[in-house]
Amino acid sequence: EGLAEQEHRRLEEAQRIAKVGSFEFDFLTGAMQWSRELRHILDLAPDDPTDFHLFLQRVHPADYDRLLVDLGVWIGATEKFFETEFRVLTRAGETRYLAVRIEAFRDGDGGALSVAGSIHDMTDAKANSRARQLAEEQFAVAFDLGRVGMIVSNPDHVVVRANSAF
Numbered sequence: 518e519g520l521a522e523q524e525h526r527r528l529e530e531a532q533r534i535a536k537v538g539s540f541e542f543d544f545l546t547g548a549m550q551w552s553r554e555l556r557h558i559l560d561l562a563p564d565d566p567t568d569f570h571l572f573l574q575r576v577h578p579a580d581y582d583r584l585l586v587d588l589g590v591w592i593g594a595t596e597k598f599f600e601t602e603f604r605v606l607t608r609a610g611e612t613r614y615l616a617v618r619i620e621a622f623r624d625g626d627g628g629a630l631s632v633a634g635s636i637h638d639m640t641d642a643k644a645n646s647r648a649r650q651l652a653e654e655q656f657a658v659a660f661d662l663g664r665v666g667m668i669v670s671n672p673d674h675v676v677v678r679a680n681s682a683f
Contacts, residue, residue, distance in 0.1 A: 533553075533554050536637060538557070539555060539633070539634065542633075544630055545630060559605060560607035560613075573585075575606060576606075577603065577606055592621070592629050598620055603617070613640045614640045615639060617635070617636045619634035620633050660678075661681070663682055667682070
């Protein structure tokens with residue numbers, strides 16, 4: 518295995534572990550490339566075509582119009598970077614939460630020649646955040662309605678909250 522192959526393998530491994538896929542699109546030639554992890558994130562088969570319309574088919578219907586408008590406005594403007602979050606639906610109907618960051622390579626007049634970007638699958642992070650939020654809400658209810666006196670103190674042992682039973 519040569520140095521280039523080792524680097525490519527390490528990049529693919531890092532993308533898989535981080536759940537980040539990458540892509541490139543050349544507006545002049547129409548050439549598009551997706552990483553293996555991006556295909557996995559979008560729930561595409563290895564032999565599915567690398568096609569923007571196929572990507573759009575995966576975008577959640579509630580996010581579709583907003584994403585297209587935001588991308589269109591950004592491409593038509595002169596900003597270098599674009600970031601947003603959106604959802605996609607897998608073939609099995611699972612919702613995945615994604616964050617995208619794209620860099621435009623523009624000509625002297627600001628027109629987009631090509632773009633390169635990354636898409637991060639935030640599904641697990643969203644689920645963990647929601648679980649933490651629910652746990653905090655449940656704790657707050659139990660704390661406030663508890664029949665046993667309870668307090669919350671800071672690291673300096675100063676009481677910052679007490680329930681009504683305290």
